[in-house]
Amino acid sequence: DTAVSQTPKYLVTQMGNDKSIKCEQNLGHDTMYWYKQDSKKFLKIMFSYNNKELIINETVPNRFSPKSPDKAHLNLHINSLELGDSAVYFCASSQDLRGPYEQYFGPGTRLTVT
Amino acid sequence: QKEVEQNSGPLSVPEGAIASLNCTYSDRGSQSFFWYRQYSGKSPELIMSIYSNGDKEDGRFTAQLNKASQYVSLLIRDSQPSDSATYLCAPSPSNDYKLSFGAGTTVTVRA
Numbered sequence: 001d002t003a004v005s006q007t008p009k010y011l012v013t014q015m016g017n018d019k020s021i022k023c024e025q026n027l028g029h030d031t032m033y034w035y036k037q038d039s040k041k042f043l044k045i046m047f048s049y050n051n052k053e054l055i056i057n058e059t060v061p062n063r064f065s066p067k068s069p070d071k072a073h074l075n076l077h078i079n080s081l082e083l084g085d086s087a088v089y090f091c092a093s094s095q096d097l098r099g100p101y102e103q104y105f106g107p108g109t110r111l112t113v114t
Numbered sequence: 115q116k117e118v119e120q121n122s123g124p125l126s127v128p129e130g131a132i133a134s135l136n137c138t139y140s141d142r143g144s145q146s147f148f149w150y151r152q153y154s155g156k157s158p159e160l161i162m163s164i165y166s167n168g169d170k171e172d173g174r175f176t177a178q179l180n181k182a183s184q185y186v187s188l189l190i191r192d193s194q195p196s197d198s199a200t201y202l203c204a205p206s207p208s209n210d211y212k213l214s215f216g217a218g219t220t221v222t223v224r225a
Contacts, residue, residue: 041200043215056212090157102148103213105157
């Protein structure tokens with residue numbers, strides 16, 4: 001009965017490959033997010049969807065493309081992977097956009113690009 | 115000025131002591147404030163939220179908020195080795211849809 005789940009947990013791949021990370025939440029929340037946490041542990045938002053609509057699109061290379069087939073799922077596809085993409089990617093969800101913005105995080109996907 | 119600043123760590127405290135974590139933020143319109151705990155290799159976990167000026171206590175944790183000073187803090191009383199983690203401060207935005215996380219303060223509780 002995991003609230004926010006992500007797959008895979010670990011992803012090791014070579015430069016230039018394309019990969020996807022999947023996220024699902026069973027909290028009934030309307031809003032989902034993707035965050036990137038680099039080696040310095042700084043947590044930076046990448047995207048946010050509210051009811052399948054893209055709301056936040058931070059300055060992220062267009063090699064990153066989120067997709068939300070329904071409000072319980074938010075996937076992240078990454079094209080032409082680069083060494084600098086190595087990080088931990090967290091999915092999160094919150095009840096809605098209007099606050100108080102309590103967010104619940106998935107376990108993370110550790111991406112290593114070699 | 116960074117949107118959210120936390121006291122630089124690491125913060126090392128002996129078991130049983132009080133750990134004091136500070137956070138200042140730049141958005142005067144922020145109304146909600148969250149503290150997350152992140153163990154090494156794990157995801158952030160919400161441990162405290164505070165919306166009004168003053169103190170809010172939850173077990174061994176006390177959050178303090180002063181909106182006029184744009185300051186929020188977290189006290190951990192009777193610190194335990196299990197409290198060793200990185201603590202992230204996250205004020206809610208006033209005119210945006212995303213939380214801004216601080217860089218975090220790493221706490222180590224010495225047995």
